[in-house]
């Protein structure tokens with residue numbers, strides 16, 4: 436048989452059917468099983484990888500083709516192939532496929548994922564396609580929670596608004612549906628929220644905001660980095676696209692910077708082509724991402740995949756620790772306030788209970804991160820927060836979170852420094868706000884470190 440274009444297109448169909456069968460099998464598994472195996476099985480190992488039980492790392496820039504017809508079929512996207520590592524890579528596929536399964540866990544929803552060089556580039560890649568020029572809607576705006584990560588605030592406010600003139604409408608109290616309702620109009624291109632937000636753990640009603648966005652025929656994009664699919668799966672709750680900075684709990688042992696963009700099939704948008712709306716993550720990978728190039732290194736994909744296997748257990752342990760430490764601090768006289776969705780004092784506690792549950796367990800777990808305002812009640816002193824911070828002995832002073840090691844961050848001088856006083860007020864960051872991201876140590880030792888550091892005040 437001549438290996439012409441038709442031959443390769445037929446072979447491509449077989450590859451797609453084989454992949455579909457593996458997805459169908461994995462869809463029936465529990466969360467930890469999917470996280471551990473993904474789509475890599477013994478058949479794959481024996482036929483492609485000398486039987487290795489771990490996924491191969493392809494540190495190669497490009498794929499070779501048997502003949503010109505295979506190359507033509509591959510490069511015209513008529514058969515699955517990876518072609519060139521800026522566009523795709525077989526190791527990265529394993530990470531993407533596992534992530535797509537976990538983000539839709541517990542539902543029949545199908546999604547695809549695109550791994551990127553960082554969480555910030557995942558946000559950029561997810562939002563760019565909705566902001567293209569469209570003469571039917573010449574004055575675009577976006578509606579976003581003001582309680583977002585500092586980098587996201589900068590990307591929206593400095594890069595998009597100040598440099599490019601995009602109208603950015605901030606929702607100051609994202610748990611309040613009325614604000615979202617008042618800000619969205621026919622020129623809104625997408626709605627954006629963080630669940631829970633970094634660092635003040637603001638949340639919003641994902642299902643209700645998704646319904647509202649869909650009424651206006653626009654997508655809801657959710658950054659769920661601080662929950663992770665082990666606790667909250669926005670796609671299952673109605674969102675169209677979910678972002679993870681896998682630099683955080685997904686890659687918890689701390690080897691890389693990585694972003695993950697996962698989109699359900701057939702997203703809602705009045706902007707863009709049918710192809711884009713049908714399979715957003717794949718479309719983004721094959722078109723704009725390929726041209727813009729914020730590509731993940733295959734080694735980072737492999738290390739992230741390894742960490743992903745233990746995500747649920749770490750989410751459980753870290754949430755358990757965060758709860759104990761938050762409770763301890765809430766009762767401490769030198770602490771003004773603790774923001775943690777797991778505390779009864781948290782304003783949207785009921786909503787947090789509804790949306791944050793450990794997969795395959797059902798128990799409420801509220802994540803690894805909380806914010807505390809240091810100092811005696813209503814003192815709001817940055818001096819005392821620095822004293823406390825500088826006295827920490829085990830917890831690391833760093834701008835990091837989701838790590839297996841406990842990390843503390845003074846946000847006003849670090850993550851949210853660039854956005855200035857006004858921007859920080861929008862995000863409820865005070866001069867004495869300290870973000871604590873609990874690791875997997877024993878909770879007693881984290882508490883002991885906090886206790887001795889508070890004695891310095």
Ligand SMILES: *Cc1c(COP(=O)(O)O)cnc(C)c1O
Nearest residue numbers: 553554555584633660680682693
């Ligand atoms: C860290 C973080 C980001 C940015 O991710 P990088 O991987 O550092 O680029 C985005 N959103 C949230 C909530 C984060 O915590």
